Amino acid sequence: MKVTETKLKGCFILEPKVFEDDRGYFFESFNHKTFCEAxxxxxxxxxxxxxxxxxGVLRGLHFQHGEHAQAKLVRVLEGRxxxxxxxxxxxxxxxxxxxSVELTADNKKQLFxxxxxxxxxxxxxxxxxxFYKCDNYYNKESEGGIKYNDTHLNIDWKISPEDMLVSxxxxxxxxxxxLLT
Incomplete structure (x- = not known):
């Protein structure tokens, strides 16, 4: 597995070793020991x-705070x-x-x-x-979020606001x- 730390300390891109042949492919998507060592x-x-x-569906930006904070390992099973x-x-x-990282079914990248x-x-x-794994259980009272188009963050979502579907x-x-500071 190739592991690359992003510019954000502790946030990693993981790329599994994929075995492909004329039948398709195989890869180990998660191994606790290998993951923790990496x-x-x-x-x-x-x-x-x-x-x-x-x-166009945009989900986020979400977080859990306090004792219910969550680490996540995310990946795409189908699509981009x-x-x-x-x-x-x-x-x-x-x-x-x-x-920002593009995750696709084809590139099989994961983000921790x-x-x-x-x-x-x-x-x-x-x-x-x-698909994502969480290291803590969801708790409704501990959920929080930041609006996706926050001007301080200035995130380029690679899609026009008119095409976004937001809850x-x-x-x-x-x-x-x-407001969070």
Whole structure:
């Protein structure tokens, strides 16, 4: 597995070793020991989530705070998304910065997002099946978010705002990143 740390400390892109032949392909999508050694920390995932979305669906930017904060390992099973992680860790050298990674069924890349980050994605293909592992259980009272078009973050979602499909809940998230400081 190839592991690359992004500009955000503790946030990694993982690329599995894929074995392909005329029958198709095989790869190990997750191995606890290999994963923890690769990122240099112990992470125990306790919950798997999966979503299906159509082109233009934008989900995020979401996070869990306090004792319910979650680290995530995300990947695309079918389709193509632009995945975004935002560092919300006060005192971090990359606090308030974000990283964007295109995850596709073809490139099989995964993104590890540590606790203390907001996360979101937009679907770039006609449809997408998105899968992620979490190291903590979801808790409704601990959820938070930042509006996808926050001007401080200035995220290029690679899709025009007119083509975005955003839930009412996500449209009503706080408009400014600096509200979290």
């Amino acid at each position: 990122i240099g920390q112990e992470v125990d995932f306790v919950q798997d989530n999966q979503s299906y979305s159509t082109k 998304v632009l995945d975004v992680a935002v560092d919300l860790r006060k005192g971090s050298p990359s606090y308030g910065e974000h990283v 997002i540590p606790r203390g980050f907001a996360h979101g994605f937009v679907v770039l293909s006609e449809t997408a099946h998105f 009412e809940k996500d449209k009503n998230l706080p408009k400014h990143f600096n």
